[in-house]
Structures are given as C-alpha cells and as structure tokens.
Amino acid sequence: MxxxxxxxxxxxxxxxxxxxxxxxxxxxxxxxxxxxxxxxxxxxxxxVAGIPGFRVPFFPLGMPGVMIPTSWWNPGYYFTWQWKTTNYTRFGNDTFSLVPFLVGPPTIYTATLEVARQSIGGGHKTSFAKADQFQPALLYWGMNLVAADKEVWRKHRRIVGPAFNNSVYEMVWKETLQLYRDMTAAEQWDGKQEIVVPVAQDITFKLALLVIGKCGFGFRFGWLDSPQSGGRKFSLQEALRIVADTNLQATLLPKWIRRYSPIKSFRDSYEAYEQMAQFMDQHVAQKKEEIQSKNSTEIGKDVLTLLVQANEQENSKLKMSKEELLGNVFILLFAGHETTGHTLAVTLAFLSLYPDIQEDAYQQVKSVIGNKEPNFEDCNKLDKVLAIFFESLRLFPSGHLLMREAWEDTVIQVPNPIGQEGTTSVPVPRGTQLIVDMVGVHYNPRYFPDPYEFKPSRWQDVGIDSETFTAFSIGPRACMGRKFATVESVCFLSCLLRDFEVHPLLNAGETKEQWRERVVDAIFVLTLGVKDVPLRFVRRL
Ligand code: HEM
The missing domain is CATH 1.10.287 (Helix Hairpins)
Incomplete structure (x- = not known):
C-alpha cells in the first residue's frame, strides 16, 4: 500500500x-x-471482523480525540456516558466496533457480560491482556498490580494479596466508625439540627483516603490533620487529585516544561507530582526503619509493610524493585480512595432523592444497630444499605472502561441481538483492542429491566462477595479492594442514616428534579465520578 x-x-x-x-x-x-x-x-x-459501529477520525481515548468534546463526528472521552441511551441501539447489538481512519486503534466495545467473561474475566487462559497503549497513565510511578500481566501480575498479587483479609476488613469497619465520630466532632456537627454540606465529596474523599491510609499504610492522620506531602503546597488529598487530573500532561510533557511553564495548572501539576514522590519516599523510608527496629512478630501485615519487605528481599522471585514499590503505593492510594469517594457521594445523592428508600434503610439500621456501638458482624445484616450502595454503583460504575488487547489471534462468541437466541463467532486478530463498557453493561436491558430506574431491590439477597454484582469486575482480575470498599461504605452510610436524614441542598426556587438534572451526572477523570453533590443533613429526633 x-x-x-x-x-x-x-x-x-x-x-x-x-x-x-x-x-x-x-x-x-x-x-x-x-x-x-x-x-x-x-x-x-x-x-473488528466487520462488526458494525462508529467510523470516525480519532480514537476517543487517545490524542487528539480525547481533547475534542463529544460531537457527532468525534465520540470523545465522554461518549460511553453521553450516548449511553443510543450507543447500543444504534448498531443493533450490544457489541459494536469503533474504527478510526486517522489516529488510533480499531476497537471492539461490548456491553455484554458474555464477552466480558471471555476477555476481562478469562484467567490465565485468556487471549487478552491489559492494553499497552492505555498503560502510560497507570505506569508513571512504576509497574503495579493494576497494570501488570501474566507472571509479573502473579508476583504482585502474591505480595499484595495477603494484606486483604478479614482482620483488615474488621479494622476498616472500626476505623470508619472512629473517623465518622472524629468527623462529626471536628466539623462541629454534634448538637446541630441541620448541617449544610455544599460538596459531599469533601467528606467522602477525605474519609476514603484516611481509611486506606490507616488500614493499608498505617498512616496516622486524624480528620482535621491535613496530611502534607513534605510540608509543601498541597495536602496529600489535593496532590493525589491534581496528579490524577493532570496525568495526561505528566505522561506527555517533560518535567521541565511543566515546572517552568507560565501556565499555572502545569506548574501545579509539576508540584503535585514532586510532592507525591516525596510523600511516598518519606513513608517508605519510615516503614523500612520500623521493620528493621522490630522483631518479626511485632511487624504488621499492612500493604506498605508487605511491599517494603518485598523490596528488601534479595535473590527472591518475589523481589520488588523501587519503581514497582512506588507504583503499587500510588495505585493503591489512588484506587483505594477515588473510586470509593465518588461512589459514596453518588449514593448520598440517590438517598436524598428517594426518601422512601432512605426511610426503609433507616428502619433496618435502627433495628440492627439501635443505640449500641455498631460492630463488624452487623455489616452482613445491613443488606438494605448494601443494596443502595450497589445500585448507586451500578448507575455510576467508577471503574467504567475495562480495556484489553488480544495478544494472539483469537475468536470470541458475541451474543446475538436481544430477542435472538445464540451467539456469533467473531475472529479477533492479535493487537485488536477490546473495551468492556461498564456503563453499557449496567444500563443493558438484557440484564437490568428498567435500567434507568434506581431500584436497590435488584440486589436483595446479593452478598458482598457475589459476582452477580459486576461493578468490581469479574474473574481473577476483579477488584482487590471490593470488600474493603464495601465494608467502609456500609459502615459510613449506616452511621449517617442512623443520625441524619439526607436531603438535596436546593438552590432558591429549584425543584428536586432540577437538582437531579444539575447534579446527578458523570464526570470522568481516571475513573467515572459524579459532579459536586450539595446536600443537607437533618438530625433525626
Ligand atoms: C467503589 C469502589 C471500587 C470500585 C468500583 C473498583 C473497581 C475496580 C475494577 C472495575 C477493577 C478492574 C480493573 C480492570 O480490570 O481493568 C478494579 C481493580 C482493582 N482494584 Fe478496585 N475498585 C474499588 C475500590 C478499590 C479499593 C478500595 C482498592 C484498594 C484498597 C482497590 C484496589 C484495586 C486493585 C489493586 C485492582 C487490581 C486487581 C488486579 O488486577 O489484580 N479498589 N477495581
């Protein structure tokens, strides 16, 4: 040619x-x-084996497609959300293709769990691996559990896995409870009849970061300590936020350009990355000292300890390099708070919009917890709170695009359109990208009748660990922090529901419907989140 x-x-x-x-x-x-x-x-x-779909100039998740807003000729970063009502009806099936003719790779998008099982859920026999071209954003600090594949992934999982166990989940419960108390005291909610929270994320992100910080890394920050990264410009939370928001800049532009740029957001990005690096170095060094000064029975088993010990190993298959250590520290801090922070905020938004559902959950909280100290065993009895959390996460799946690449020629079985039995075999050549669109899956009428309705009752009798609920992904590469996030969320929501009614904070003259239009919409950073959620908490009598 x-x-x-x-x-x-x-x-x-x-x-x-x-x-x-x-x-x-x-x-x-x-x-x-x-x-x-x-x-x-x-x-x-x-x-893409001729699967019908978009024929567009640019791939939506690469340059320059990602920079151009979603419009009829450019799907852009947001199209899986913005066009969720039409994406899969338009091409007559819940698997479609996207072929860019100027820049970017041909890609198959699917909203079916059947294709998801063959790609993201495939275990060691799968012909799909994490897609290389999406990795730079995840690999800035070093190889890590989320980005790794095959042998490297197995090594990372063996090191990190033991930190996720029942005694840690019990600690998550206790820590969330303590932080809830610290929060109400520090924010001076105690004794107040009504609390106005202009941005729910201000509390949910802080909570999530403090819980992963304490239970995963042993950091001892309180609610009002603003953990500084090396005593500099940003708090840890702000630095993490900027690092995530500007990760495209950081992967594309050399450090010196960001450092000396006249553009403030570039300089902030540089500063935030530097602070993150210092923060991680400082805590790794402290942990090393702690490990050396204690005998083995006194050493904890939190993630940071396991990672630092793996870094100290010599001549072992489980030796972790400094870059791998930092890669994992960052990814766990990030994945451990961003996803949970957003999901809690959107859950509170839905609770405020559905007073009947809120009341029903409150009655359960009252009967399970009453006036006693909530304990970890209560978690399994609070299934209505769990169902509300799951349903909110179904509608706003924070891990929304699960991206893979065929590393060998393979064939996938694609379910025929709804109403037609069976599947069609589709040959997928090596190098083709496949994206499981979790928004598509979660709004797919094949699995969810009335997919746009907020109906927590869908999750009645679905336990914390059940793969019937797919927002944490499925199979061996499913979310490691699933139970961590769920225990934390159920505990926090139950405490809040026990003490307060949750209402939307309306602007003057605004109706609830208008509030919903304004607020309950997605924003994308590295994960899918929700716009700022303004709320009012009214103390229960
Ligand atoms: C609402 C909260 C959360 C959601 C919706 C969520 C969702 C997901 C999803 C969909 C994946 C699969 C990604 C892929 O295959 O490309 C994943 C992986 C992962 N998540 Fe989460 N996550 C959440 C919370 C957490 C927390 C709290 C942690 C850590 C404390 C965590 C750690 C991880 C790790 C380490 C992986 C990679 C697992 C592997 O590949 O072996 N996540 N998560």
Whole structure:
C-alpha cells in the first residue's frame, strides 16, 4: 500500500505540471493522508471482523480525540456516558466496533457480560491482556498490580494479596466508625439540627483516603490533620487529585516544561507530582526503619509493610524493585480512595432523592444497630444499605472502561441481538483492542429491566462477595479492594442514616428534579465520578 501511495502521489505531481511548489507539496500531502486513511480504515474494519459501529477520525481515548468534546463526528472521552441511551441501539447489538481512519486503534466495545467473561474475566487462559497503549497513565510511578500481566501480575498479587483479609476488613469497619465520630466532632456537627454540606465529596474523599491510609499504610492522620506531602503546597488529598487530573500532561510533557511553564495548572501539576514522590519516599523510608527496629512478630501485615519487605528481599522471585514499590503505593492510594469517594457521594445523592428508600434503610439500621456501638458482624445484616450502595454503583460504575488487547489471534462468541437466541463467532486478530463498557453493561436491558430506574431491590439477597454484582469486575482480575470498599461504605452510610436524614441542598426556587438534572451526572477523570453533590443533613429526633 505504501508503494501505491507514493506512486499515486508522484502521478498527481506530474499532472500538476507548472503549478507553484507549495501547491504541489500540499496536494501530495493530502493525497498521502487520504490514501493512508483508506488503507487504515480497511485494515481496521478487518480487525473488528466487520462488526458494525462508529467510523470516525480519532480514537476517543487517545490524542487528539480525547481533547475534542463529544460531537457527532468525534465520540470523545465522554461518549460511553453521553450516548449511553443510543450507543447500543444504534448498531443493533450490544457489541459494536469503533474504527478510526486517522489516529488510533480499531476497537471492539461490548456491553455484554458474555464477552466480558471471555476477555476481562478469562484467567490465565485468556487471549487478552491489559492494553499497552492505555498503560502510560497507570505506569508513571512504576509497574503495579493494576497494570501488570501474566507472571509479573502473579508476583504482585502474591505480595499484595495477603494484606486483604478479614482482620483488615474488621479494622476498616472500626476505623470508619472512629473517623465518622472524629468527623462529626471536628466539623462541629454534634448538637446541630441541620448541617449544610455544599460538596459531599469533601467528606467522602477525605474519609476514603484516611481509611486506606490507616488500614493499608498505617498512616496516622486524624480528620482535621491535613496530611502534607513534605510540608509543601498541597495536602496529600489535593496532590493525589491534581496528579490524577493532570496525568495526561505528566505522561506527555517533560518535567521541565511543566515546572517552568507560565501556565499555572502545569506548574501545579509539576508540584503535585514532586510532592507525591516525596510523600511516598518519606513513608517508605519510615516503614523500612520500623521493620528493621522490630522483631518479626511485632511487624504488621499492612500493604506498605508487605511491599517494603518485598523490596528488601534479595535473590527472591518475589523481589520488588523501587519503581514497582512506588507504583503499587500510588495505585493503591489512588484506587483505594477515588473510586470509593465518588461512589459514596453518588449514593448520598440517590438517598436524598428517594426518601422512601432512605426511610426503609433507616428502619433496618435502627433495628440492627439501635443505640449500641455498631460492630463488624452487623455489616452482613445491613443488606438494605448494601443494596443502595450497589445500585448507586451500578448507575455510576467508577471503574467504567475495562480495556484489553488480544495478544494472539483469537475468536470470541458475541451474543446475538436481544430477542435472538445464540451467539456469533467473531475472529479477533492479535493487537485488536477490546473495551468492556461498564456503563453499557449496567444500563443493558438484557440484564437490568428498567435500567434507568434506581431500584436497590435488584440486589436483595446479593452478598458482598457475589459476582452477580459486576461493578468490581469479574474473574481473577476483579477488584482487590471490593470488600474493603464495601465494608467502609456500609459502615459510613449506616452511621449517617442512623443520625441524619439526607436531603438535596436546593438552590432558591429549584425543584428536586432540577437538582437531579444539575447534579446527578458523570464526570470522568481516571475513573467515572459524579459532579459536586450539595446536600443537607437533618438530625433525626
Ligand atoms: C467503589 C469502589 C471500587 C470500585 C468500583 C473498583 C473497581 C475496580 C475494577 C472495575 C477493577 C478492574 C480493573 C480492570 O480490570 O481493568 C478494579 C481493580 C482493582 N482494584 Fe478496585 N475498585 C474499588 C475500590 C478499590 C479499593 C478500595 C482498592 C484498594 C484498597 C482497590 C484496589 C484495586 C486493585 C489493586 C485492582 C487490581 C486487581 C488486579 O488486577 O489484580 N479498589 N477495581
């Protein structure tokens, strides 16, 4: 194809005879681009086995597609959310393709659990691996459990896995309870009849960061301590926020450009990355000292201890490099608070919109907890609170795009459109991208009748660990922090429901419907979140 492109361009130039040079060069350039696009398009359609779908200039998750807002000709970063009502009806099936003819890889998008099981849930026999081209954002600090594959993943999982166990979940419960008490005291809620919270995320993100900080890393920050990264400009929470928001800049632009740029957000990004690095170094060094000064029976089993011990290993298959250690510290701090922080905020938004559902959950909280100290065993009895949390997470799945790449030629079985039995075999050549669109899955009428309705009763009798609930993914690569996040959320929501009614904080003259329109909408950073949620808590009598 390349030689036919240059042959055709040369022919064009001949025909342009006496025209100015710049015109000849421009025409040749356009000809090359057009011919290259045709060839890329043809190869792309072959790679997705002709599955119908979008034929667009740019891939939505790469440059420049990601920078251009969603519009009829460019799906953009938000299209899986913004077009969720039409994406899968438009092409007649809940698996479609996206073939960019200018920039980006051909990709299969699916909203079916059947294809999800064959790709993200496939275990060691799967023909799909984490997609290389999405990795730079995850790999900034070093290889880690979320980005790794095959042998490397097994090593990381063996090191980190033991930190996720029942005694840690019990600690999560106790710590959440303590932080709830600290929060009400520190924020001076105690004794107040009504509390106005302009941005629910201010409390949910703080809670989630403090819980993972304490239970995963042994940090001892209280509610009002604003943990500083090396005593500098941002708190740890702010630094993590900026690092996540600006990760595209950080992976694309060299440090010195961000450092000396006249643009403030670039300089803030540089500063936040530096602070994160210092913060992690400082805590790793402290942990090393602690390990060396104690005997083995006194040493804890939190994630940071396990990672630092793996880094100290010599001549062992489980040796972890400094980069791998930092990669995991960052990813666990980030995954451990961002996802939970957003999901708790959106859960509170739904509670405020559905007073009957809230009342029903309150009655359960009252009968299970009453006036006693809530304990870890209560968690399994608070199934109505759990169901509300699950249903909110179904509608706002924070891990929304699960991206894989075929590392060998393979075949997937794609379910036929709803109403038609059976599946169709689709050959998938090596290198093709496959994205499990969790928004698509969770709004798919194949699995959820009335998918747009907020109905926690769907999750009646579905336990904390059940894979019937898929927002934590499925199979061996499913979320490691599933129980961690769920225990924390059930504890926090139950305490809050026991003490307060949750209401939307309306603007003057605003109706609940208008509040819902304004607030209950997604924002995307690295994960899918919700816009700022303004609330009012009214103390129960
Ligand atoms: C509401 C909260 C959360 C949600 C919805 C969530 C969702 C997910 C999803 C969908 C994945 C699979 C990603 C993929 O395959 O590409 C995942 C993986 C992971 N999550 Fe979570 N997560 C949450 C909370 C947490 C917490 C609290 C932690 C840590 C304390 C955590 C740690 C991890 C890790 C380490 C992985 C990678 C597991 C592996 O590949 O072996 N997550 N999470």
């Amino acid at each position: 390349a030689s036919s492109q240059s042959f055709l361009s040369a022919k064009l130039l001949d025909n342009l005879g006496g025209q100015p040079k710049w015109l000849k060069i421009s025409v040749a350039l356009v000809a090359v681009i057009v011919l290259r696009s045709i060839s890329k398009y043809r190869n792309g359609v072959k790679a």
